[in-house]
Amino acid sequence: MPRVAVIGAGPAGIAAAIQLTRAGHDVAVFERDRAGGNLWNAGFVENYPGFPGGIAGKNLARLMDEQFQDLGLAPRNADVREVRKSGTGFTVVTDKEEEFDGAIICTGTVPRKAGFPGEQELVSAGLLHYGISRLKNLAGSGDALVIGGGESSMDMALSLAEMGQKVVLLHRSEPRGIKRLLDEVAGEDSVTLLQGTVLGARIHGEKAVMHLETSTGKEEKPFDLVLVAVGRERNLPALEGIDADDPPPGLRMAGDARHGGLGQAAMAVGDGVKAAMELGRELGK
């Protein structure tokens, strides 16, 4: 029975692993965090068929994980550092090395940094995050700054508003996204849109003091929390003898790891199933 490694258990990896298992492959899933991937950061998902009225990202992640566990597909908690072409198969390198006949890389994306002075200090102090998935117990009506301008930043701003935060959404260009989301943000009293850039940041007491430049000039503003959502980039393990954009036989890329940060769970799922079916045929199942 061909052994297949699925690397990453976001929507693409989950779908690929389910499909491979159905086809009778011996599947090992590697995941360094928890199954569900970036869905944990999605406030609300409206375009995933089967959920009339939409579904909270974290609930969809939980359901995917449940289906996954039901099939006995619990991922191995491991950070895949490298995937190497080796003979007719592939070596997957974690803290050990394992051989597989085929592999599907579904390692998604990582958030981009905003790049202003003081960003890393805010991260270290726990005042700045790149997603909402790990935010817990936000104190009442704190002041939050979301830096972005795309759909992720709007989704995060709406989630924070729902958690009782007063949110400033700082965008350097015209906000871009689907009309429904733009309208929702515009209609949310707890979210204020502000055009401008961050010049720097410092910590004062328990606050992040942000040095902003807006149309009214330069000013410093304190925030209890800063979220950065300025886009995402492909997240790949080191690859040896493998071109991610032209993968060799026996290997597939799926989801956002394949086509950049399109950030659509429905697309990643379809992509994962397609990769699994193609690979299955190739490996003779």
Ligand code: NAP
């Ligand atoms: P995005 O669409 O690429 O938007 C990134 C935003 O950040 C842009 O407004 C960009 O402004 C700004 N930006 C980039 N670098 C910056 C910097 N250094 N400082 C300040 N601002 C900066 O990324 P995204 O919002 O993560 O969305 C990615 C994909 O995920 C999209 O396809 C989206 O549809 C999908 N998604 C959708 C939802 C949803 O709820 N519908 C939620 C999450 C993600 P410039 O234009 O000036 O570069």
